[in-house]
Amino acid sequence: MKRLGVVGTMVWDTIHRGAAAPTDEWGGIAYSLAALEAGLPPEWAIVPLIKVGRDLGPQANAFLRGLTRRAGAARFVEVPQPNNRVTLHYSGPVRRCERLTGGVPPWSWTELGPMVRDLDALYVNFISGFEFDVETAALLRRGFPGPIYADLHSLFLGVAPDGMRVPQPLDRVAEWFACFDAVQLNEDELALIGGDPMAVAARAVAQGVRLMIVTVGERGAVYFTVPPFRFLAGRSDAAATGGTIRTARIPPTTAAVPEDPTGCGDVFGGTLVAELIRGHDVETAIRAANHAAGRNVTYRGATNLQYHLRGEIVPR
Numbered sequence: 001m002k003r004l005g006v007v008g009t010m011v012w013d014t015i016h017r018g019a020a021a022p023t024d025e026w027g028g029i030a031y032s033l034a035a036l037e038a039g040l041p042p043e044w045a046i047v048p049l050i051k052v053g054r055d056l057g058p059q060a061n062a063f064l065r066g067l068t069r070r071a072g073a074a075r076f077v078e079v080p081q082p083n084n085r086v087t088l089h090y091s092g093p094v095r096r097c098e099r100l101t102g103g104v105p106p107w108s109w110t111e112l113g114p115m116v117r118d119l120d121a122l123y124v125n126f127i128s129g130f131e132f133d134v135e136t137a138a139l140l141r142r143g144f145p146g147p148i149y150a151d152l153h154s155l156f157l158g159v160a161p162d163g164m165r166v167p168q169p170l171d172r173v174a175e176w177f178a179c180f181d182a183v184q185l186n187e188d189e190l191a192l193i194g195g196d197p198m199a200v201a202a203r204a205v206a207q208g209v210r211l212m213i214v215t216v217g218e219r220g221a222v223y224f225t226v227p228p229f230r231f232l233a234g235r236s237d238a239a240a241t242g243g244t245i246r247t248a249r250i251p252p253t254t255a256a257v258p259e260d261p262t263g264c265g266d267v268f269g270g271t272l273v274a275e276l277i278r279g280h281d282v283e284t285a286i287r288a289a290n291h292a293a294g295r296n297v298t299y300r301g302a303t304n305l306q307y308h309l310r311g312e313i314v315p316r
Contacts, residue, residue: 002044003071004277005116007132008032008125009084009104010052010060013301015262017090023260025301026063027086028127031263032151034305035270035292036123037069041278045071049115051104052076053083063303075115079104084128088262098157098165100128107132109139116140121232122148123273124180125266129154134172137179147231149276151184151269152176156192167192177207182231182276184213184269197222201245211282213272215265220251221286231276250286252294260300267296267309 008029016022029050036046046069052060057078064076084102091097112132116122122144124131132140141148155176158168169192170176177183183204193200197214201224204212211231212224226243271292275285292309299308307314 001071002120003047003118004036004040004044004273005047005049005075005119005122006033006036006125007049007107007112007122009127009131010050010056010063011127012056012059012083012085013262014085014087015090015260015300016088017260023300026059026303027263027301028084029125029266030063030302031266031296031305032123032125032270033064033067034302035267035309036274037067037306038309039271039274039278039288039292040069041274044120044277045069047071047075047119049075049107049112050077051079051107053081053102053104054078056083066304067306077111081105099163100159100165101163104128104130106130107136109136109143112136112140113143116144119144119146121146121273121277123270124148124150125269126150126152126154127266129157134175134179137176141179147181147233148179149182149184149231149269149273150180151265152189153185153265156185156189169193174203174207177204177209180209182211182213183209184215184265184272186215186265187217190214198224198245198247201247205245213269213286215268216249218252220249220290221268222247222249223282223286225282229282230279231273232279248283250283250290252290253287254291254294259298261297263302263305264293264296267305268293271309 011028013027082102087099088096155170157165201212214222224247268289272289275288304314
C-alpha cells in the first residue's frame with residue numbers, strides 16, 4: 001500500500017451568505033481529504049498529518065473516522081490551543097471576506113520529520129498559512145525524497161489585528177518554490193508575486209518546480225510545465241534540461257450554479273493530485289479537477305463530500 005501524506009489545517013467554518021441563516025461545517029483541509037478519498041487509486045492510502053485544537057478534537061476525530069482510505073492511525077496531534085475557526089461573509093457568488101480565530105501552532109521539522117519517513121508522496125495545503133515556515137519547508141525538501149505538491153494559497157494572506165485575512169505579498173518566493181515539485185496558486189496570488197505569468201513560471205522552474213498550476217475561477221486553470229511531467233517521477237532540475245515551458249488553459253467542461261464555492265480550490269488540488277498519482281497527464285488531471293470543483297459548488301461543507309464528488313448517494 002502506497003501512502004500519501006496530507007499536511008493542512010482542520011478549520012471550523014461559519015458561512016454567511018445573504019439573508020440566509022449561517023451554516024457551520026468543517027472546512028479547510030477537510031475539503032482536500034474528501035477529494036483525495038474520492039479520487040485516489042485503490043493501492044494508495046491517506047495519512048493525515050494534522051494538528052487540531054483540543055476544543056474540537058472529538059469532532060475532528062469523528063470526521064477522520066469517516067474516511068475509509070486512511071492508513072491506520074492518523075498522525076493527528078491534539079494541541080491545547082483553540083482550533084482554527086473562520087467566519088466567511090460572501091458579498092457575491094465568489095467574493096468573500098474571512099476572519100480567523102484560534103491558533104493551532106505550526107509544525108517544526110523535529111515533529112514532522114519522523115512522520116514522513118514511510119510516505120511515498122506529500123500533499124501540502126497552506127490552509128492557515130501557518131502550517132510551517134520556509135525553513136521547515138527547506139528541511140522537508142532535503143529530508144523527504146518523494147514528490148511534494150503544495151497549494152500556496154494562505155501564504156498570501158496576512159491577519160489584521162481584528163482577525164480579518166488580508167492579501168499580502170509572499171516574502172522569499174524563490175525559497176518557497178525551491179521546496180516543492182508542484183505548486184498551486186490562484187490568479188490573485190500570482191499577481192502578488194508580480195510580473196508576467198510566464199516570467200513567474202520561469203522563476204519557479206529555475207528553482208526546481210516541475211509544474212505550476214494557476215486556478216482562474218470559472219475559466220478553469222492554467223498550467224506551466226517543462227514536458228514530460230510525471231508527478232511520481234524523481235525530482236529533476238528542470239532548468240538544467242533547457243526545455244521549453246509549455247502552457248495552456250484548460251476550461252471547465254460544465255457550468256454549475258454555485259450553491260457554495262467554499263473549498264473549490266482545495267477540492268481542485270486534492271483531485272488533481274489523485275489524478276496525477278493515477279499516472280494521468282497534466283491536461284487530463286486538470287479536466288478531472290475542474291469537474292470535481294464544479295461538483296463541489298453544488299454541495300455545502302466537507303462532511304461526506306466524497307460521496308457527492310463520486311456521484312453517489314450521500315449518507316445522512
